[in-house]
Amino acid sequence: MKICVLVKQVADKNDEIKLNSEKSSVDKSNFNFVTNESDNYAVEEALLIKEKLEGEVVVCSFGRESSVQVIKDALSKGADRGIFIENDTNDEYDILNLSKIFNKTLKDENFDLILSGLQSDDMGNGQLGVLLAEYFNMSHGSLVMETNISDNTKIKVKRELENGWFQWSELDIPSSLTIQSGINKPRYASLRGIMMMKKKQIKTIKLSEIDTEAHKINNLKSMYIPQKTKETVKIEGSSDEVAEKLHDILKNELGII
Amino acid sequence: MKILVFIQVDDNKINKMSLEALRCAQTLSSDVNAITFHEEAANQLSNYNLNEVIFAKNDKLNSYNPLCYAKALETLIDNNCNAILFAHTYETRDWVPRLSARLNYPFISDCIGLKNENNSLIITRQTYQGKLNNDFELTSNVFCSIQSGSFKADDLENGTTQINTIEIDLGQIKNTIRAEEKFKEQKGGVDLTAADLIVSVGRGIAKEENIPLAKELANLLNGELGSSRPIVDYGWLPHDRQIGSSGQVVSPKLYFSLGVSGAIQHQVGMKGSNKIMAINKDKNAPIFEISDYSVIGDLLEIVPKLIDKIKEA
Numbered sequence: 093m094k095i096c097v098l099v100k101q102v103a104d105k106n107d108e109i110k111l112n113s114e115k116s117s118v119d120k121s122n123f124n125f126v127t128n129e130s131d132n133y134a135v136e137e138a139l140l141i142k143e144k145l146e147g148e149v150v151v152c153s154f155g156r157e158s159s160v161q162v163i164k165d166a167l168s169k170g171a172d173r174g175i176f177i178e179n180d181t182n183d184e185y186d187i188l189n190l191s192k193i194f195n196k197t198l199k200d201e202n203f204d205l206i207l208s209g210l211q212s213d214d215m216g217n218g219q220l221g222v223l224l225a226e227y228f229n230m231s232h233g234s235l236v237m238e239t240n241i242s243d244n245t246k247i248k249v250k251r252e253l254e255n256g257w258f259q260w261s262e263l264d265i266p267s268s269l270t271i272q273s274g275i276n277k278p279r280y281a282s283l284r285g286i287m288m289m290k291k292k293q294i295k296t297i298k299l300s301e302i303d304t305e306a307h308k309i310n311n312l313k314s315m316y317i318p319q320k321t322k323e324t325v326k327i328e329g330s331s332d333e334v335a336e337k338l339h340d341i342l343k344n345e346l347g348i349i
Numbered sequence: 350m351k352i353l354v355f356i357q358v359d360d361n362k363i364n365k366m367s368l369e370a371l372r373c374a375q376t377l378s379s380d381v382n383a384i385t386f387h388e389e390a391a392n393q394l395s396n397y398n399l400n401e402v403i404f405a406k407n408d409k410l411n412s413y414n415p416l417c418y419a420k421a422l423e424t425l426i427d428n429n430c431n432a433i434l435f436a437h438t439y440e441t442r443d444w445v446p447r448l449s450a451r452l453n454y455p456f457i458s459d460c461i462g463l464k465n466e467n468n469s470l471i472i473t474r475q476t477y478q479g480k481l482n483n484d485f486e487l488t489s490n491v492f493c494s495i496q497s498g499s500f501k502a503d504d505l506e507n508g509t510t511q512i513n514t515i516e517i518d519l520g521q522i523k524n525t526i527r528a529e530e531k532f533k534e535q536k537g538g539v540d541l542t543a544a545d546l547i548v549s550v551g552r553g554i555a556k557e558e559n560i561p562l563a564k565e566l567a568n569l570l571n572g573e574l575g576s577s578r579p580i581v582d583y584g585w586l587p588h589d590r591q592i593g594s595s596g597q598v599v600s601p602k603l604y605f606s607l608g609v610s611g612a613i614q615h616q617v618g619m620k621g622s623n624k625i626m627a628i629n630k631d632k633n634a635p636i637f638e639i640s641d642y643s644v645i646g647d648l649l650e651i652v653p654k655l656i657d658k659i660k661e662a
């Protein structure tokens with residue numbers, strides 16, 4: 093079983109978003125970069141499937157130079173090799189063009205499974221796994237909460253639907269799955285894993301050197317921090333004062349107590 | 350500007366968010382065309398002011414299958430369709446990227462605003478968990494999915510529209526995706542939709558040992574305990590406590606959130622609350638954009654004191 097996991101380096105969820113002075117891009121200089129949350133679950137699921145059926149887990153990421161770290165983290169946990177598409181250009185790409193870059197880079201690998209987190213915590217497109225399923229003529233399942241695989245031809249997945257509904261689907265392999273957070277308990281890298289990682293192969297491909305049909309984003313008109321539309325009462329002070337004020341609001345303004 | 354709106358049908362009913370997308374289209378153009386795979390839905394849609402209702406007919410479209418859906422819509426889209434709109438549902442997220450790859454039109458998902466400015470489409474979508482808005486200007490064909498609550502279905506203009514029934518030839522599709530019946534995980538779970546007051550916990554609660562603190566506050570206020578997704582993912586609360594797009598959609602009189610950042614997926618489930626009170630350490634947490642009362646501070650310091658004050662009284 094040859095499994096690919098797509099991982100992305102993103103800003104920590106608590107990082108403040110600031111724009112550059114031209115307001116044309118996000119100032120990333122103060123970001124604390126981490127592996128995208130649901131991608132961690134995708135890595136774990138890939139490792140679990142490999143432990144069951146044997147095979148290879150290949151981690152692939154696209155991003156700036158620093159992004160190679162998310163590949164290293166997955167290799168430390170037990171993935172076998174990495175493919176890093178380094179964005180060494182000054183350009184940003186929308187998800188459709190990004191998928192063309194992945195298509196070009198990965199198409200000769202003939203993966204049996206592609207796993208990815210359901211969406212990135214920064215751009216939130218949630219499309220790459222399904223786009224690649226289309227390019228690679230794979231089946232797909234999105235928002236996967238559980239997998240059940242016993243051979244190399246089919247995989248059963250439990251998908252999350254809305255409003256508390258779930259559904260099992262049987263997918264022919266090759267297949268691309270987008271993994272929902274909470275599907276498993278991601279492992280930590282062991283010291284031994286970190287030592288082993290240093291010997292594993294990471295193939296770096298520079299974007300400027302690949303010939304893709306992808307073109308950069310050219311339709312972004314503006315970006316801005318959303319303005320509040322709601323009137324908000326700000327409650328400030330020491331924790332004692334805040335507790336007192338909240339109590340007063342709950343009692344006298346809202347009539348709850 | 351020619352606009353197609355795909356109308357999703359769940360359990361023989363038109364998805365409400367699809368009607369919001371249809372209303373969005375009416376604000377953009379007079380050439381709005383609704384597409385549905387269900388005859389009943391087509392009849393209902395004919396009562397709105399549209400250019401045309403297209404009933405795309407094929408038995409294989411009666412229940413959802415991403416491969417059949419993509420093929421059917423592919424046959425109905427031509428170059429003259431400037432924009433093809435969808436509700437931003439899990440179903441849309443599951444199949445529309447395939448169309449995007451096939452037709453090489455970008456799919457701009459989870460949009461909160463669309464405007465027609467001199468025949469170019471201005472599309473607003475949020476990134477970084479709702480902390481940043483991005484406006485795109487599109488003059489070429491585009492797929493767009495629209496976030497819940499961005500347009501009001503009640504504002505739909507009524508009228509009389511012809512139904513155009515088109516028999517769809519799906520040709521040979523190898524069905525590599527075979528779905529079983531959908532089901533609910535646990536029967537008799539908590540129905541948060543009926544609660545008047547919800548105390549909701551998020552990541553900021555920090556530890557499983559702190560959950561009883563929120564539970565105690567909920568009890569004192571005669572409310573129910575709810576949570577954001579990570580708390581359920583960690584296994585600290587069962588899935589029936591989860592609020593948001595993958596959990597329950599609630600609208601209590603008071604939504605008291607403790608350490609919930611308020612990502613879009615969570616907001617979808619609670620922004621209809623009458624009053625929202627939020628405590629969070631992060632002053633930039635998106636929850637503060639929609640809260641009526643906001644406290645920037647540590648819930649672990651404030652909540653015990655609030656509990657004491659309620660008990661004293």
